[in-house]
Amino acid sequence: MAHFDDYDYLKISDACVKCGKCLPDCTIFGINGDEATSPRGFIDLLGAYQRNEIPLDKNTKHIFETCFLCTTCVSVCPNSLPTDTLIENIRYEIAQKYGIKWFKKVFFYLLKHRKVMDMGFKLGAIFSPLLFKLTPDGSSIQPRFPLPFVKNRVFGNMTNKSFLNSYAEELHFSKYDNTRNSKPKKVAIFIGCLENYNYKQVGEALLLILETLGIDAKLAKKQKCCAAPAYFTGDFECVDSLIRYNVEYFESFIDEVDAILIPEATCAAMILEDWEKFMQKDSTMQARIQKLLPKIYMATQYLESQTHLKDYLNTLQGNTQKSQSITYHDPCHARKVLGIYKEPRALLEQNYMLIEMENPNACCGFGGVTIQTEKFELAEKVGSKKAKMIAHTKADFVAAECSACRMQLSNALHQENIAIPFKHPLELIAQVIKNTKTAKQ
Incomplete structure (x- = not known):
């Protein structure tokens, strides 16, 4: 290794x-x-x-x-x-x-075995209604009654079919003109585990945006976890296995796409920064990773800088009113690691009023697998502080391009009885597009 x-x-x-x-x-x-x-x-x-x-x-x-x-x-x-x-x-x-706690070993085993994980979440979706109910906005679940360990925490909803299993692998949205020599744009999607299983509406929002822009999509169905949970826990054998697998898989299609889009800050930081760092003792793997990196982007980063989405949103009906407001939370892995924070704001400000919270750069308190399972009292304290910052803005939504932040902040807001729903920036953009289409009908 x-x-x-x-x-x-x-x-x-x-x-x-x-x-x-x-x-x-x-x-x-x-x-x-x-x-x-x-x-x-x-x-x-x-x-x-x-x-x-x-x-x-x-x-x-x-x-x-x-x-x-x-x-x-x-x-x-x-x-x-x-x-x-x-x-x-x-x-x-x-x-x-x-050693590593048994439940973490089970989790990391699932991250390496996609089919087993698919089956596990399908069974979870079938039986979870016995113990959990949907939150009012329908994006999360909460216990019907206090449960051991879980207590009354809010989690991402489970669906019986993951995002990757819900669509064809190749989706053609471009209107290709054979009389032109230009080749239609095509991007691959690395969706991330939470958005694949718990927040699949994020992937669906990205597909709607790509369809609107006429950009073909490839759902990279054989992808496995980026390895971040194992990396932050110290299971380097799992990390090594996942990186090698994903690099080989990316190489199999990298030449046929213009970019690989990742709508998830933690996954993006792991792939763009930590894969290469982890492989410092393997110059061959480092070189292979470096060859892939120029085509890998966080989703809003690519959409803001490489497409006409911002200009398109500016033309949509109702953009001048900006009747709804948002406050934006900067995921640590996006702003501090990758330097990405202007791009999602630039897109959202076309149709929403942005209200900055006291410290958008403050960590939400997710902290990784160990914090969430063995030291959750620390996550609760940090989350409570952030939730109060969000509440002070009185915004209609809080947004962040990170599902770990989403899970942590959705729970923190729930515990503080703050009725501000969390939306991924892609969901908010897709909603504007849907509203415009509805208005034209």
Whole structure:
């Protein structure tokens, strides 16, 4: 198995000048106020660990698993110290020493076996109504009564047929003119697991937008998980397997498409940034990944910069009224890792009034599999703060190009009794297109 080089914790610990710039916006420090669970605290502890001054015991394991990997510290560090990568690396060491919880192993097994996962979600969709009911907006489910572990948390709805299984693999939306030499545009869709199974309306919205633009679509049906959940948990064997599989699959069709669109911030950051980093010890794999990257985009990034969608939305009936308002939450993996935040706003502002919240860049608190399962009390505290920011805007919708953020914030808003629905930006754009078509009929 190839993975990124082992980091010299001591060298990076010595490079930290302890300036404290990482503290004000650190997600975990913001709720704990404890130096041990802060970026410079993590780095200092890792240095002490390499000096054999502290053991990698259950106490330090707990500390390193409280990081949300929001990367805020990396973006503000004057020395650009890779705190997030250090945490990912030490979690691999933790997994090697303590193993991975059985339920995480089951989850990661499903991520590697798409057909088994399809069957699991189909069974879940059949039996979940016994325990769960739809939320008022129909996009999520909530327990009918308090359940062990789950309590009254809100989750993404489960459907008996995933997005990838709901449509043909090749969808032709272009109006090709044989008298011209121009070739119609064609994009592939990497949908992401949550949007494939829980929020399939996002993929459907993207298809409507592509149809409106006359861009052919390829549903890359043999895709597997991007590997982000396993990566953030320390299961590098799973990560290695998924990256190698997906790279080979992407290579099989990359020459026939203009781009691969990813309407999911976490998946996009994993593929665009972490695949190559993970394979640092395998130059052949790195070269193969680098060859794919120029054609891989977050969905709004491609639609805003490579199509005429923004101009088209500006012409639609009712765009001057902007009767509905939105507030936009910046997913950490979009803004801090990929630098993508202007593009979705530029598209949405054509038809909606944008109301910025106090800190759109603040982490929602999803934090990954371990935070969501073993340390959910931390996610609740962060989510509550963000939900109150959203409520203060009094917007009609909150939007973000990330289904992990969607699941976390939908629950946080539900717990705070804040009736502001969450919509993916593609859903909001598709709704404008649908309304215009209805009005013309």
